Amino acid sequence: MYGGTGTGKTMLSTTIGVAACRQGIPVKFFRTAALVNKLSEAKTAGTLTAFLKKLNKAEVIILDEYGYVPLDRTGAQLLFEIISDCYECRSIILNTNLEFSRWVNVLYDEQMTAAMLDRLLHHYHLLLFPGPSNRMRESSINELYRSISDNQLKK
Amino acid sequence: MLDKEIAECCRKLRLSRNLAELAQTTEGTNHQEYLYQILSEELHYRTITRTEKLVNSAGFYAINTFEGYRFDEITLPSDLTPESLKTLSFI
Numbered sequence A: 001m002y003g004g005t006g007t008g009k010t011m012l013s014t015t016i017g018v019a020a021c022r023q024g025i026p027v028k029f030f031r032t033a034a035l036v037n038k039l040s041e042a043k044t045a046g047t048l049t050a051f052l053k054k055l056n057k058a059e060v061i062i063l064d065e066y067g068y069v070p071l072d073r074t075g076a077q078l079l080f081e082i083i084s085d086c087y088e089c090r091s092i093i094l095n096t097n098l099e100f101s102r103w104v105n106v107l108y109d110e111q112m113t114a115a116m117l118d119r120l121l122h123h124y125h126l127l128l129f130p131g132p133s134n135r136m137r138e139s140s141i142n143e144l145y146r147s148i149s150d151n152q153l154k155k
Numbered sequence B: 001m002l003d004k005e006i007a008e009c010c011r012k013l014r015l016s017r018n019l020a021e022l023a024q025t026t027e028g029t030n031h032q033e034y035l036y037q038i039l040s041e042e043l044h045y046r047t048i049t050r051t052e053k054l055v056n057s058a059g060f061y062a063i064n065t066f067e068g069y070r071f072d073e074i075t076l077p078s079d080l081t082p083e084s085l086k087t088l089s090f091i
Helices: A009-022 A032-045 A048-055 A073-086 A110-122 A134-138 A141-154 B003-012 B017-025 B031-057 B082-086
Strands: A027-031 A060-066 A091-096
Touching: A009 A027, A009 A060, A009 A091, A009 B031, A027 A032, A032 A048, A032 A060, A032 A073, A048 A073, A073 A091, A073 A110, A134 A141, B003 B017, B017 B031
Parallel strands: A027 A060, A060 A091
Antiparallel strands: none
C-alpha cells in the first residue's frame, strides 16, 4: 500500500489483518522499525532462530511504516531475510510512503534492494492512497487556523 | 452432583473448564443429544477463543472492521475489488 502519511494505509491493513484473524488465519502486525529492532535484539541475544520460527507461524505479516526510519546494515539484512522467507509461502502487506526507486535509501545496498523488490513484486497488488491526510483533516488544528484567519480578516 | 468429578476428569483429559461447566447446564432429550450439544458448543467456544487469541497476539494498534469502511479514496489495481479484499482471496 503506497501513499502519504495519514491516508489510511495502517487502518486498511489492520482491518484486513483483523478479518484474517477472525477467519483463523494467523497474522503479525509490526511497524517495520520495531520489527527490525526486535530482530537485531534477538540476533544479539542469540534467540534469532526461535524468533523467526515464531514469526513464520504467521500466514500474513504486515509491515507498517516501511521507509520512515532508515535501517542499519544488519537491520536491512535481517528484514531482507524475512521477506525472502515469505516468498511464495506467506503474504506480506507492506505500507510505505516511499516510491520503489527510493528504497535503496533505506536499505543502502543496491543489490539487496533489487533482490527484495524482485521477490515482493513477483506476485503483488499495489494499492494507492492518493488522498489528503485524514489525520490533518480531522485535526482540531484546522479550527485554530480558521479562527486565526478569521481574526486576520476582521483586522 | 458430580460437578467436581466431571471438572477433574476434564482437567486430566486436558479439556476446557468451559466443557465442565457446559456439562452442568446443557440439556438434551437423550444421552446422544446431550453429548452432541456439549461437544458442538465446545467446538464453537474454541473457535471464538482461538480467533480472539489471534487478534490479541497479532500486535494491532487498533481493532478495525470493514463495517462502514469506505474505499472511495483508494485506487485499487484492476485485479482487486473491495469485495475480494474483504474475502481475503489474495492471501
